[in-house]
Amino acid sequence: MNIKALFAVLFIGIILFWAVEDMPAFGDPEAPATQYTGELYVRSVLPDIGIENIVTAILASYRGFDTLGEVVVIFTAGISVVLLLRRGERL
Amino acid sequence: MTLIDHLPVLIIVIPILASLLILLAGWWDRRLCYPISLITILLQFGAAIVILLQVMREGAIRYYLGGWAPPFGIELAIDSFNSFILATILLLAAATAVYARRSVEREIGPEKTISFYVLFQLLVTGLVGMTITGDIFNLYVFLEISSIAAYTLIASARKPRSYVASFNYLVLGSIAGGFILIGIGNLYVATGTLNMLDLARLLPASFELATVHAAFLFLVIGFSIKAAFFPLHLWLPDAYTESPSAVTILISTVMAKVSIYALFRIIFTIFSTAYIIDVFPVTGFILFIATVAMIAGAVLAIAQSDLKRMLAYSSVSQVGYIMFSLGVTNQVALEGGLLHILGHAVMKGCLFMVAGLIIYRMGTSRLSELKGIAKAMPISCAAFALAGASMIGIPPTIGFMSKYYIVLGALEAGHWVYAGILLLGSLLAVGYIWRFIEIAYFRDGRDRGSGARTLEAPASMLAPMVALALLCLLLGVFVEGLMEIVGPAASLLLGGA
Amino acid sequence: MIEPLLELFFARYNYWMAIILMLIGLYTLIAKQNLVKKLIGLNIFQTAIFLFYISLGEVRGGTAPIYLPEGVDALYVNPLPHVLILTAIVVGVSVTAVGLSLIVRMHEECGVIDEDGLLKEMRHR
Amino acid sequence: MIWELDFALLLLMIICAIAAVTVRDLLYATVILSAYSLIMAVIWSEMNAVDVAFTEAAVGAGITTVLFIAAIARTGRRSSD
């Protein structure tokens, strides 16, 4: 069991280490992720939405549907725990 | 803008609100849960049909949530492939919802019905969201909604075995979720966007990066776990066997198909056929694994002594067929594969409904205790025979048509050996389907009310089962109409119009 | 020989550390017998993925993605990974909650919460 | 960002992770996991991800730990491995 797990983990580890080699260096301002959407968001939040916290602006407005999904996830978890553990209630 | 234009988002948001309504209405009166759930799913099905027709008439729909165009915001992108899957899964969800009522009354217990229906609704909604979203991180969010609902629904049988099955699924599902997250991160690092069509546009510039290869591997492994593709199917048999009948039908048809959809979407839309053939040649490997899956799943199915577990292993085998069509990567085989997604959902739904009925009446699904059951349950066993014939691939059923196209595609691509093995796999399907038929029809049972008493289940459970069984036949006969939907979808996946 | 290797290491040490943490978590998730231990491994695995994401968003010399007063020119870090991780953290805690309640139910029904014990228990029933 | 501090914290975190998975008492493991989450929050706030750091401090070090301790109180704190 342990040997099998070790092999699986090593396999995953090799892919991960391999992937890192081609990544932009840590904190590189030239990375495509920072250059493309990162810059776009930073430049457009203030004129578009007008609030200071960029993360909140993206969370609630640009990617608001993700956040709706997030709220539904936590609601699902609440109902799940109710179904699994609660006894003798109406729910 | 009319309401029709907003249908892509309403098909997700209204059911979310409906699940809240189920909770509140159930608090008021428990009997209200089921009708609300059923009406919502039927409405969703109707909306899916409208969307399908609209896509066929006017081409792909792109709905920008919040009015933010990608890559800023999230979009819902529905094309001919999407809308086909959407209609398929909601058809099966509607059939399951009709079936669910009696089975839930029997297997879940009255005090849990409210939360059961809420989670049922959320599971279907999460899967719908996965199907129509055009943003890869949004896909992950909906995947987790449906996964969490599925873990709990599997455990809602309230037996120790179902808890263990659910926990195993939770562990493997979380590993899959983590892998998908790593894959999304790697794609993001290489391109800087999360929108699927934007990714498809930007990725070819960085096809040679190890980061992209790793992203491909992680996404494919992650969704293969979710879709139970052969060596990663370990959670499947227990989860299918130990959950309540309604849940088994839902996850074996709807959920498994959506995971396969995501796999197709990632391989064909985000990475293109050029990537899997030229840059990172994996098609041969996929063909090999898919063939092993077909054979191993069928052999394991034959070895089982429990009807539900046998059908579960048969699912492993059938996923192999769909993945095989993915590995062949030509128009004809992909048409067959898409037909098989629909066909397998219909016939496996029917077969699991029969198994559920048998459990409803007999309290067990062990094959050794079902001798001569055809006398007591003639309609169910006839439905089983019909869907089983489709599973084996006897003309003119849908199962025959899909396998025919897959074999044709394989021959066209020159995979003679694999095509032969595929036919052998169909023979093995005869093995496990015939086992039940023989036990049901040709063995004498112990004294079971001397044949006079019929044990058929209530009509609300029989109707969807019979409908699905007839659908196996009808879809096969009228396959020409289906090809008009499937053909554009397949050529879309291959990078055509 | 050693110079470029060191450079490679220091340019991306955050990623290396995140990967090591991921592997520790993944190994625990697969190999440990105790179910609570598995969930601890799951938490480590997920948090490591989050670290990987946050590392993606980091920009050298950047400031937090909250606008400074007007007129101050600043380089902000990439805010998008932060948003994604906020969502993913919620998902993580939800899965943990469901897993823990499953463990509690299993303990109530079988009295054991390690894999071998549960398998033995299943065979008896 | 000071990379020496960052590096030291990351190493500490790896030590915490190994300790959390090897220690046999589940209560200790949970508390170490909480410390791990807290160090993670510090690293993130140092990487300018303040919102995420806040969330991790509240959820990872707070709620998750409480849930684990509540579950361990109901199931027993001994682990065989």
Next chain:
Amino acid sequence: MKENVVIRTISRFLVPFIQVYALYVIVHGALGAGGGFQGGVVFAASFILMIIAFDLPYVRQRFNYKWIVICSVLGVTIYATIGLLCLIPSGNYLEYGAIEAALGIPHLHGYLIDAVEVGIGITVMAAMTSIIYDISNKGGESS
């Protein structure tokens, strides 16, 4: 648990402060670090403190299951309904800008984001509290 006057008094004193801080975190999300999710979790933490200081049945009497159901439904409803309201002035779903343009109120976009954050906070608070109640409820007898 043994009666402990010190803990009870201090927590009775602390709980309102934690709850006010949680509300501050929720509303402050637009300006600095914080937001609905963090605030909701901090709010749930105040209930944890009460559970530790007093005992579970006492807290469950004060904030019972009825409130949990109402709150968790209310939060999701606020979010989804604000999204649906954006359809009326012919915007897309969640397009707050459409409402702002239709009503002509400046900065409404920011206020709607605050409202959405409040929705998130309510649901997270209720769901977290419910999960903690159920997992720490030994024996499973109802209140």
